[in-house]
Amino acid sequence: MHTLNFKPKAFLFDLNGTMINDMKYHTMAWRSVMNEDLGANLDFETVKKEMYGKNHEVLARVFGKGKFSDEEVKKLSFDKEKRYQEGYFPHLALIDGLADFLEKAKKRNIKMAIGSAAIPFNINFVIDGLKIRDYLEAIVSADDVTISKPDPETFLKAAAALQLSPDDCLVFEDTPKGVESALNAGMKSVVITTTHSIEEFEDYPNVLCFINDYHDLKLNTLF
Structure with a gap:
């Protein structure tokens, strides 16, 4: 040994x-927000590569700095975390x-x-x-x-x-x-x-x- x-x-x-x-569930939640809410049309692997740092940093990397207001970032972040918890809870x-x-x-x-x-x-x-x-x-x-x-x-x-x-x-x-x-x-x-x-x-x-x-x-x- x-x-x-x-x-x-x-x-x-x-x-x-x-x-x-649980990283799969974070990626799934972000992909849902990015594609369904923001029309990004990103595949799972592309989203997975951006899964680090704070939520506002993730959004800035994917969509560019200044794309969203502070209030928009707050709402998108909350929606993402709600979807993550709902998806991951049965597997916690x-x-x-x-x-x-x-x-x-x-x-x-x-x-x-x-x-x-x-x-x-x-x-x-x-x-x-x-x-x-x-x-x-x-x-x-x-x-x-x-x-x-x-x-x-x-x-x-x-x-x-x-x-x-x-x-x-x-x-x-x-x-x-x-x-x-x-x-x-x-x-x-x-x-x-x-x-x-x-x-x-x-x-x-x-x-x-x-x-x-x-x-x-x-x-x-x-x-």
Whole structure:
């Protein structure tokens, strides 16, 4: 078994695609809004490539900056999140092995936080729906940062909230942009391969390992 030569004091989790495998439902919701409401006629894969950052950033990438007013962005974002929650709710579940992993970390006094580009509306939907709030000492959402990943602000704020230095934190991520954010924050990362292939992370020296889920025995060496 590959041994991870690192004993972090905190685990920082991205949310979507990292704690829950829900990115398909975000893409479906955005595609519905973009095609049915905005007449974009985009296929699933095209929409999927734009699924990172804050909602207003997604809209700006796809339709151009300044296309929508602040009120329009707010309404489109709400409609998208409502469709996402309606679509994903019947499938709401932690990624395999994560429930036990969280419990083990808590017993070992490892601090845990979420650092996500999701809005509080969606974060609360997940953590309260799955009853995992008690494991988390901090939550950094889209509303808490000025610049989205790959800027390091999200993870640096999470580390600060836990009163730990960045090099004591290990980031769990599923996207290259998220791993780049961890790198920019001076943090190591574990990649879960829910949404991207291993080859897409070859430029990031901070990746300790790749896992399919949290049953992976390599994770035992972190404790």
